[in-house]
Amino acid sequence: MSSALLAIGRRRTTAERRRDRERDIIRATRELFDERGTIDAQIDDIAKRVGINKALIYRHFAGKEELFALTLVDYLGELDERLQEVDGPRKAPMNRLRSLSEVFVDFCLEYPAFADCAMSLLRKTGEELFGEITEPVMIKLGNAMAAALDRISTILKAGQKTGVFDEVDTDYLANHLYTQTLGAMHMARMGLIVSRQTGDKAHPVVHHADISTVRATAITATLATAVGRKALAGTTPAKPGPKALKTSTTRSTKKATARRSPSSTAGENQ
Template sequence: MGEAKTDETEPRALRGARATAARRRAREDEIIRATRNLFDTVGVRDAQIEDIAQAVGINRAIIYRHFSGKEELFALTLVGYLDELAAVMRDADDPEAAPMVRLEQVASAFLDRGHEYPAFVDCALDLLSKPGNELLDSVSEGAMMRLGRGMLGPLGVLAHVLEAGNESGEFHAEDPYMLANMLYTQALGALQFARNQLLVSEASPGVPTVRRVPWEAVKRQTIRAAQAMAVADDPRD
């Protein structure tokens, strides 16, 4: 039998397309790493596109060739934080422990990580401050999918602990993923509160006073609140 003829053009074109895609992804990863570094050093509020471009050694216009805008770049930078957070929470979880202990373990890991990386809190809160339709309009479908997968990491850890508690009868979470989303959002608020370290209370009737609140107190109260929500009676009962 004669040798089969091969089309050299198609494989070469495919190789070229793959190489171009790889270069594009490598540049995107480089920009995201520079953004993350800037977040961790100067903070989210002071991070400017010009500074990111300078760190990578490119013109700022090139950043907008890779990302639809600042929101998309920040969303994809948040994914890195979320992946690391999920890994820390999984490491802290002990599937053999009682659900209440497991919830304390993963919540503590979440809070400690957020306390250590305040830029994560700022980045997450910045995205949460935007209405859902506005965020969807400013972030591409592919980026939203990556952000969704990133959020599923820590949310999944929480939801699985809540599901285990439901099965044992210790928890009564009507919708584990809804409660996981609420706990995620509340924990971010608690972390911001702890960072401000300012507690407003009443010194005397109608007279406000401000005092500092220690991190450990905020952490302890946040974990207790999460546990209380998990054991609360099902509102349908």
């Protein structure tokens, strides 16, 4: 075998080892996320879990944010598989959206670190993300998010055709529902509700949030947001137009004439 072919074989083997190590690092990061949460998952701990030196992680990833972004890509891949399992174009759009919302909410409850990781990225501007994450990783993250969002957008379009959902931009609304649900899941993550106690010495009171209530409310909010302004249709009486007013006046005149006595009618005809 020529030296050139041997060199190609070595390069291919090196590339494969690099990809395997990257997968191991992402897998270890996700394991620590699920065990401790995103805040307590440190680079040192990730390196120990993989069995490598911390410096090697920075050879594979631009930084902590990029590693977290690729871990989110891993979460999103599993989420999309679950969404695909319950979705079906033959279902009614409302039932399809409900099924996807239930899966999304339950996934967030099962993996709180996923919601934390997703929310941490949403708090950053696009300029900040591009400063911390390389373009190839941004493309992977965008494609992973788009897979789930496009599934929602398709259902919203189907619902608009049947007159069930509001006539708004479906791509925007899909992104809105994604962010809205993550916000609700943050409440479940915190498990706290703040209210104000009445009385002379009013002060804030902290209650524990019931997870089942948060779950049900998040799903209901998704469906209600998708229906949107259609839910308000018919709740406010419409003002009659000129034609309607004319018809109403004519009918009232006829009814009044019918109620008039025969003697008065005869008198008028004389």
